[in-house]
Structure formats: structure tokens, C-alpha cells
Amino acid sequence: MLNLGAHNAPDFRATTLACNERVSTPKAASDGLLRMVRFENVGVRYGMGPEVLRDINLHIPPGSFHFLTGASGAGKSTLLKLMYLGQRPSRGFMQVFGHDFAKTHRNDLPALRRRIGVVFQDFRLLKNLSVFDNVALPLRIAGEDEKRTRNNVSELLDWVGLGSRLHENPDTLSGGEQQRVAIARAVISKPSLLLADEPTGNVDDRIAYRLVRLFEELHRSGTAVVVATHNDALVRRFSQPVLVLADCVLRPGPGQDGGKGDAGPGHKTR
Numbered sequence: 001m002l003n004l005g006a007h008n009a010p011d012f013r014a015t016t017l018a019c020n021e022r023v024s025t026p027k028a029a030s031d032g033l034l035r036m037v038r039f040e041n042v043g044v045r046y047g048m049g050p051e052v053l054r055d056i057n058l059h060i061p062p063g064s065f066h067f068l069t070g071a072s073g074a075g076k077s078t079l080l081k082l083m084y085l086g087q088r089p090s091r092g093f094m095q096v097f098g099h100d101f102a103k104t105h106r107n108d109l110p111a112l113r114r115r116i117g118v119v120f121q122d123f124r125l126l127k128n129l130s131v132f133d134n135v136a137l138p139l140r141i142a143g144e145d146e147k148r149t150r151n152n153v154s155e156l157l158d159w160v161g162l163g164s165r166l167h168e169n170p171d172t173l174s175g176g177e178q179q180r181v182a183i184a185r186a187v188i189s190k191p192s193l194l195l196a197d198e199p200t201g202n203v204d205d206r207i208a209y210r211l212v213r214l215f216e217e218l219h220r221s222g223t224a225v226v227v228a229t230h231n232d233a234l235v236r237r238f239s240q241p242v243l244v245l246a247d248c249v250l251r252p253g254p255g256q257d258g259g260k261g262d263a264g265p266g267h268k269t270r
């Protein structure tokens with residue numbers, strides 16, 4: 001059982017989690033991190049079908065937080081897939097961390113992707129690794145000190161209520177438990193950009209609220225966060241900007257005048 005009620009979300013500002021170059025290096029700031037994600041007139045079609053996303057203009061600044069809503073099939077996962085460089089747009093200009101996606105060689109994509117934490121809608125946990133090893137993987141790939149990795153992974157899995165399941169195979173966990181492992185894996189390395197696709201779809205309202213608070217904590221420590229969700233009631237509990245996908249286009253949520261789906265500096269950021 002998740003036991004988050006009595007505890008505050010982990011303070012990512014105070015942790016020793018493996019931190020990438022995001023915050024401190026002047027070069028990082030100047031080489032495009034200030035631009036983070038920028039889309040200009042982006043369109044996506046699958047095969048010869050109609051465009052499922054059209055004329056997307058979007059700017060995700062560093063350290064911002066956005067919910068992404070829209071009906072099933074509206075294109076939320078497709079938009080996130082573009083952002084984690086899992087798919088190229090059919091048209092338009094797309095830049096991530098200052099890199100023009102169209103001009104980025106595929107050999108250079110893994111390094112960019114390592115700066116992005118992703119919670120996949122279908123979790124994508126590695127079945128041949130334990131719960132602990134799934135979450136530790138990003139830190140180990142980054143060459144983080146093993147003792148620190150062990151401490152941080154244990155602490156985070158404890159916080160998401162899975163402290164007693166560390167050595168189990170993900171297959172033995174419920175859907176909601178697997179979802180929490182996927183979230184822990186995505187946030188453990190404190191990425192520059194966190195993309196969460198329906199991250200609370202399998203948990204109850206109380207746990208969902210706690211998990212979004214975890215994302216807010218990460219956002220307060222400097223990560224840009226985008227959370228795709230169907231759960232309008234959950235979105236209303238947080239005073240964070242909302243982007244809405246409908247009829248293949250992206251717009252700011254009701255009462256938010258971001259202008260043509262541009263989640264730019266006019267939107268609330270910290």
C-alpha cells in the first residue's frame with residue numbers, strides 16, 4: 001500500500017540524486033537549454049492518413065509545469081513522443097534543448113534523450129530487471145556512485161510505497177504499482193524535462209494527488225514538467241497551466257491566454 005499521506009514529497013532540491021549539467025553550467029544555459037522545447041507549425045500524420053496534429057506552436061521553458069489534456073485519441077501521446085524525440089514531425093520546425101530535430105543525427109539522439117525522463121502510458125518496465133534495478137538504471141547509465149544510487153533508489157521507492165517490493169519482478173506488481181515504478185524511474189535522475197503520459201491512470205485519487213505533488217517538487221527544483229492526463233478533476237486541484245488538444249490543434253486551457261497554444265513565458269512558471 002502506498003503510504004504517502006504523512007510525508008511531504010521528496011525534496012529534489014536537497015537530494016544528492018545524479019544531477020545533469022542543466023542547472024549549473026553556463027555553457028548548458030547558452031547552448032539551448034533556455035529554449036528547452038520549441039515547436040513551430042508542427043504537423044504529424046501516420047502513413048498516408050490525415051494529420052493527427054496540426055500547426056502546433058509550443059514553447060516549454062525550463063522549470064515550467066503544464067498539464068496536457070484532451071479526449072482519448074486527441075494526440076497527447078503523439079505530442080509527448082515528439083518531445084522525447086521518439087518520432088519526427090511530418091512538417092514544421094522542432095527544437096529540443098536547442099537542437100533542431102531535423103538536423104540532429106540519430107547517433108546524437110540518445111544523449112539528448114538521457115536528459116528527458118519519460119513515464120510511458122504503458123510503463124515499459126524491463127521485465128528481466130527487478131523493481132529496484134529498473135529505477136536504478138538511469139543513474140547507473142549516468143555513472144552515478146553505486147552507494148548513492150542504492151540510497152536514492154531505496155528512498156524514492158519507499159516514498160512511492162514500494163519499499164518492500166524492491167527485489168520483485170515488475171510482472172508481479174499491480175498496474176498501479178507498476179505505474180509508480182515507472183514514475184520513480186523517470187524522476188530518479190532529476191531530468192531537465194519530465195514527460196508523463198497518463199501517469200496516474202491506474203491509481204486512486206489520493207495517490208494521484210501525491211504523485212502530481214512529486215512532479216511539482218521536481219518542477220520546483222528546475223525540471224520542466226508536462227503531464228498528459230484525462231483526469232480533469234485532478235487538474236483542477238492544482239493551479240498549473242493547462243494545454244488542451246482538440247481537433248488536432250493545441251490551445252491554452254480555459255481562462256489562460258497563452259496565444260495559439262504557445263506555452264511561452266506568458267504562462268505561469270517558477
Ligand SMILES: Nc1ncnc2c1ncn2[C@@H]1O[C@H](COP(=O)(O)OP(=O)(O)OP(=O)(O)O)[C@@H](O)[C@H]1O
Nearest residue numbers: 046052070071072073074075076077078079121230
Ligand atoms: N502508430 C500509429 N499509427 C497510426 N495511427 C496512430 C498511431 N499512433 C497513434 N495514432 C493515431 O493518432 C491519433 C492520436 O493518438 P494518440 O495515441 O496520440 O492519442 P491520445 O490523446 O494519447 O489518446 P489516449 O488518451 O487514448 O491515450 C489517434 O487517432 C490514433 O489512432
Ligand SMILES: [Mg+2]
Nearest residue numbers: 076077121197
Ligand atoms: Mg495516449
